[in-house]
Amino acid sequence: MSVEVSALASFYPLDKLRPECLEQLAREAISEDIGKGTVLFSAGDVDEQMIYLLSGEVRCEYPDGKIKTTDGSSLQGRYALGDLQPRRFTATV
Structure with a gap:
């Protein structure tokens, strides 16, 4: 799309x-429309993608257990998800 x-x-x-x-x-x-429960990337991954959230929410889980949620309509949603490489957290729709 x-x-x-x-x-x-x-x-x-x-x-x-x-x-x-x-x-x-x-x-x-x-x-892309991504189904709930889909992992976008995992902590430690290295890739060449910049992922922006057009709508919805993504759960970001860090290796230390810290969890944050990013919403596409929030200020944080204006920035690429996990833009550092290797990825610092696992992002799940």
Whole structure:
């Protein structure tokens, strides 16, 4: 499923891109509906993905047992999930 330029422009640091760059990114970005209980990535994973939450919630569980929830409509939802590599937590829809 494609991603709207306006959706990408609401995310940090994508909101700093020039309009033509956002349009190019929108053509290449992928939007997916992910089922509840699906693991997006696990602590320690290394990959080349930037994952943004368009809607819904993601449960973030750290190796020390700490748990936080990120909501797509919150300020924290404007930032990529677990943008550090290797991933510091396991993210589950």
